[in-house]
Amino acid sequence: MAVHNADIAAAFEEIADLLELGDENPFRIRAYRNAARVVGGLSLDLAARLAEGGELPKLPGIGEDLSAKIGEIAATGTCKLLEKLRGRFPAGITELLRLPGIGPKRVRALHEARIDSLEDLRRAARAGQLPALPGFGEKTAQRIQDAAQAQLGAARRFKLAVAAQYAEPLAKHVDGVVAGSYRRMKETVGDLDFLVVSDDPEKATARLIGYPEVREVLARGTTRSSVRLASGIQADLRVVPPTSFGAALHYFTGSKAHNIAVRKLGIARGLKINEYGVWRGERRIAGETEQSVYAAVGLPYIEPELRENQGELEAARVGALPRLVRLDDLRGDLHAHTRATDGRASAREMALAAKAAGLQYLAITDHSRRLAMARGLDSRRLEKQMDEIDDLNGELSGIALLKGIEVDILEDGALDLPDSILRKLDLVVAAVHSGFKLSRARQTERILAALDNPCVHVLAHPSGRLIGERQPYDVDMLAVMRKARERGLALELNAHPDRLDLNEVHCRMAKDEGVPVAIASDAHGTDGFGVLRYGVGQARRGWLEKKDVLNARPLAELRRWLARASAKAKR
DNA sequence: GCCGTTTTCGGCCCGACTGTTTTCAGTCG
Numbered sequence: 001m002a003v004h005n006a007d008i009a010a011a012f013e014e015i016a017d018l019l020e021l022g023d024e025n026p027f028r029i030r031a032y033r034n035a036a037r038v039v040g041g042l043s044l045d046l047a048a049r050l051a052e053g054g055e056l057p058k059l060p061g062i063g064e065d066l067s068a069k070i071g072e073i074a075a076t077g078t079c080k081l082l083e084k085l086r087g088r089f090p091a092g093i094t095e096l097l098r099l100p101g102i103g104p105k106r107v108r109a110l111h112e113a114r115i116d117s118l119e120d121l122r123r124a125a126r127a128g129q130l131p132a133l134p135g136f137g138e139k140t141a142q143r144i145q146d147a148a149q150a151q152l153g154a155a156r157r158f159k160l161a162v163a164a165q166y167a168e169p170l171a172k173h174v175d176g177v178v179a180g181s182y183r184r185m186k187e188t189v190g191d192l193d194f195l196v197v198s199d200d201p202e203k204a205t206a207r208l209i210g211y212p213e214v215r216e217v218l219a220r221g222t223t224r225s226s227v228r229l230a231s232g233i234q235a236d237l238r239v240v241p242p243t244s245f246g247a248a249l250h251y252f253t254g255s256k257a258h259n260i261a262v263r264k265l266g267i268a269r270g271l272k273i274n275e276y277g278v279w280r281g282e283r284r285i286a287g288e289t290e291q292s293v294y295a296a297v298g299l300p301y302i303e304p305e306l307r308e309n310q311g312e313l314e315a316a317r318v319g320a321l322p323r324l325v326r327l328d329d330l331r332g333d334l335h336a337h338t339r340a341t342d343g344r345a346s347a348r349e350m351a352l353a354a355k356a357a358g359l360q361y362l363a364i365t366d367h368s369r370r371l372a373m374a375r376g377l378d379s380r381r382l383e384k385q386m387d388e389i390d391d392l393n394g395e396l397s398g399i400a401l402l403k404g405i406e407v408d409i410l411e412d413g414a415l416d417l418p419d420s421i422l423r424k425l426d427l428v429v430a431a432v433h434s435g436f437k438l439s440r441a442r443q444t445e446r447i448l449a450a451l452d453n454p455c456v457h458v459l460a461h462p463s464g465r466l467i468g469e470r471q472p473y474d475v476d477m478l479a480v481m482r483k484a485r486e487r488g489l490a491l492e493l494n495a496h497p498d499r500l501d502l503n504e505v506h507c508r509m510a511k512d513e514g515v516p517v518a519i520a521s522d523a524h525g526t527d528g529f530g531v532l533r534y535g536v537g538q539a540r541r542g543w544l545e546k547k548d549v550l551n552a553r554p555l556a557e558l559r560r561w562l563a564r565a566s567a568k569a570k571r
Numbered sequence: 572g573c574c575g576t577t578t579t580c581g582g583c584c585c586g587a588c589t590g591t592t593t594t595c596a597g598t599c600g
Contacts, residue, residue, distance in 0.1 A: 254600085
């Protein structure tokens with residue numbers, strides 16, 4: 001059973017939770033949480049590296065002890081400390097920590113009253129036992145009871161595109177900007193953070209509370225308030241004076257780990273950084289803009305998508321920040337469907353919509369025959385579509401159509417259409433749409449075999465995940481990347497907000513491995529190109545620059561790349 | 572548990588809101 005970085009991170013999180021329940025040194029607990037975050041966000045597979053006899057890289061905040069624990073968990077799936085801590089508390093008690101309004105102190109109080117699970121908690125709440133516990137009053141007890149019953153423990157996160165539908169109108173309503181993980185373009189958003197500049201906080205707060213979608217006011221203070229919207233999403237509002245705008249925006253954009261790291265840099269320079277500014281003693285020396293905050297600690301501006309304390313501060317210090325790809329860098333789109341299969345528009349309509357979206361080329365890549373549900377194309381229908389595209393290219397100006405296919409990778413790694421027809425296309429995108437449950441070894445072997453087919457140019461949605469719905473299939477992504485590199489192929493970053501696949505970690509891996517990434521809309525209708533902005537957001541979180549993105553190249557250059565990939569295959 | 576152009580020991584980000592705790596702890600972001 002392979003141990004993944006996510007498993008190591010989960011073990012460290014659980015250790016942190018259990019140490020917290022044991023009232024251990026908070027800085028030791030923080031060290032474990034930090035290690036969980038660092039390991040979880042790493043593109044290098046640590047267990048695989050160790051299994052090959054390699055060394056662990058030097059990781060920030062991970063010293064001798066945590067390195068040894070990584071080795072232990074990589075080898076055995078667990079570690080002695082974790083097992084010892086698990087023995088100290090009943091199984092499942094950490095789920096209580098996930099409830100809003102409950103932290104380690106109250107979980108301990110519950111534990112002492114023999115309340116050790118969500119089920120125990122519901123029973124005790126119904127029996128009216130909670131208010132009598134130390135540190136609990138009527139209101140706390142009621143809040144916890146509501147949360148336990150509503151299963152709020154499984155903190156709900158919203159896909160970025162869904163959050164956008166709530167965030168943007170509300171930002172307009174309160175005349176503020178959205179900060180938080182939304183601004184960092186994280187693929188899912190837990191709550192919405194709004195920042196309003198005003199010398200009249202009362203008025204700004206009243207506007208939030210008066211928003212028609214507000215269902216519940218969770219907190220209401222002089223500068224900060226929180227509400228829950230009808231959709232279930234929580235919105236937090238902060239009001240600051242104009243002189244503090246930059247410091248506040250920086251603070252509320254996060255991430256928390258990035259902010260802590262920046263504040264530490266401040267401390268080293270004798271500065272205090274909070275949401276009101278950068279302070280030397282009583283004097284504010286910066287804070288009107290985010291740039292001024294970074295400048296105060298000797299750094300250039302850092303883009304929000306990079307602010308995860310995953311190396312961006314070190315890169316900033318040595319002038320090595322990436323110049324992140326932008327939406328307007330995209331010249332074309334390499335994955336779109338038409339009515340011929342499961343799309344909703346004709347090739348002509350899609351071409352015009354792509355042109356209107358500012359693109360210069362669009363690959364038509366309908367499904368292949370195996371995907372019967374989508375009326376996938378066989379060779380005969382594909383030939384017909386190719387003729388249609390030739391005609392359209394003769395007729396349309398300002399947009400070029402590429403003849404392509406999204407061909408299924410069958411379970412044995414063969415492609416769903418014969419090479420004889422695939423060779424006639426401009427672009428072949430290969431994709432897995434079945435057999436998600438294959439073992440890691442078989443899945444990897446299957447995909448590597450498909451990438452060895454000389455006709456293939458791009459691997460679509462490489463992990464197969466659907467955010468919040470379907471786990472990625474188990475595949476050795478590093479092996480896939482190395483094969484793509486060897487063959488001169490690209491990997492797709494499918495920009496559909498349900499997919500965002502490659503994820504940010506794999507984007508960074510692709511960059512490190514020198515594999516170009518195609519940011520593709522997978523549009524099924526003329527309104528399908530708007531999602532490219534989410535793909536670009538994810539690419540930016542993965543440190544990708546214009547030069548790393550295949551479809552940021554002009555058409556002539558793309559054609560040369562496609563020809564080279566094909567020529568390489570023929571050798 | 573980590574870490575060092577003040578330190579190998581003694582620090583470790585900072586502030587707001589709530590509820591119950593009569594002066595502040597717990598939780599959250």
